[in-house]
Amino acid sequence: MGLGNSFLMNLAMLVTVAYLANVLYKYWFLKTPRRINYVLSVLLMIFSGWICMRFGFKLSDNVIFDLRFVPLLIATAVYSQPLTLVVIGFGIGLVRFTFGVTEAALAGFLNLTILGIVCAGINIWMQRSNFRFVIKGAIAILIVNAVNTINIAVFGVIPFRKYMLEIMPVVLPLGIVLSIVFAMMLRDFQLDRRRSIELKHANELLQSQTEELQKAKLALEERAQQLALASRYKSEFLANMSHELRTPLNSIINLAQMISENYPEKDSGSADYGRIICRSGQELLQIINDILDLSKVEAGRLEIVQEEVNVKELPQLLYLQFEQTARQKGVGFDISTASDLPATIISDPQRIGQILRNLLSNAFKFTDKGNVRMEIYKVQANARGRGEYIAFAVKDTGIGIPPDKHKVIFEPFHQGDGSISRKYGGTGLGLPISRHLACLLGGWIDMESQEGEGSTFILYLPRSPHVQASGLPPAAEDKAMFAGRGISG
Known part of the structure; x- marks a missing residue:
């Protein structure tokens, strides 16, 4: 060899x-x-x-x-x-x-x-x-x-001469070359093993993270089930309690009305007390009704009845309801309708009235001077919907809403800030419920407002129930908003 x-x-x-x-x-x-x-x-x-x-x-x-x-x-x-x-x-x-x-x-x-x-x-x-x-x-x-x-x-x-002349010229280059070859092979071998070890560690880490994520997922699912169950129990409790509270409260309101109407003029103090009790009872009844609606929203039991709604009669009914309020506050109030409005639309008249009353009540509540105006007109589809819509625009010259509060006011129990609640009262449920009802009716609510310059809330409703806001299935957005919030003191 x-x-x-x-x-x-x-x-x-x-x-x-x-x-x-x-x-x-x-x-x-x-x-x-x-x-x-x-x-x-x-x-x-x-x-x-x-x-x-x-x-x-x-x-x-x-x-x-x-x-x-x-x-x-x-x-x-x-x-x-x-x-x-x-x-x-x-x-x-x-x-x-x-x-x-x-x-x-x-x-x-x-x-x-x-x-x-x-x-x-x-x-x-x-x-x-x-x-x-x-x-x-x-x-x-x-x-x-x-x-x-x-x-x-x-x-x-x-011998030195023999080694240097005959053996070294062969051995030295051969040793260098083979040393380099073996070093390269070993280096590649080592890098491959290192990659294998790193891959093994990465797989172990990934498996550990997967197990942790699975445990977290199971815990979240269990927690979600518990929250859903608690929310259902709470909503059912509120719905039942609201019904139970309305019965004695209606009796109190009726008795207060009788006191205010039947006392003789010389005992005007008692009549005033009766009127105060009646007005306070009606305000409390409105709060209970709002809570009842909210509980139905959370429980998914709010029903919509589709029938013909006379668009021409709505302005008259609303004007009669708020004419006295406008006179007491000393602000102007008028309702205008476009000439091309259809005679009727298919929707839920009770829920339309509830939304518009909420919007008008807020307009009068936050307007001390100027006027409140409602405009009803027809619009064509835009980016949020398709087909033909009827717009109900409620405009006021009140305190307005800062831009950073535009989303907050549509959340349950929220108003512009704490001072508004203390000065003007209210629970902050009217707009969230109105927004949800608008979604259930196939429409939506838009707003424009600047602080100190008044506000405009526009309710868009389709002419027929099959027309629905694009990307906004009934209550989808509001269910996400209401989910997990509940009613807190």
């Missing part, structure tokens, strides 16, 4: 040892203590050097040429303790004596011991240097091969 073939055999054996080391690491080293693994890895490096000698090129009975320095070279890049490299170099040199105690074996022992010390110095330099790993590895390969050549020339048993 020639010198080149022997070196290739050395390379093949080193690759085999590296593969076996990976198998041992995967199935055994991971289960053993770290200190034992460290000792076993050092012994594996020394064994690799012995394998190279075992399959090396025998120039004579005592002289062996091989790549025993390559495991030491690889150890230089692997270990962080320089002393470990001295131990590996000494160990590889020591196993040279297993092939016989000769002058050549002594020279080999001395060569590997010196190489171990040199590699320890290279290891220290590599840890402190800022060069790329490839550059540091190339420098280390060149230094180790050069020192190995010098040691053999100085301490070897082959």
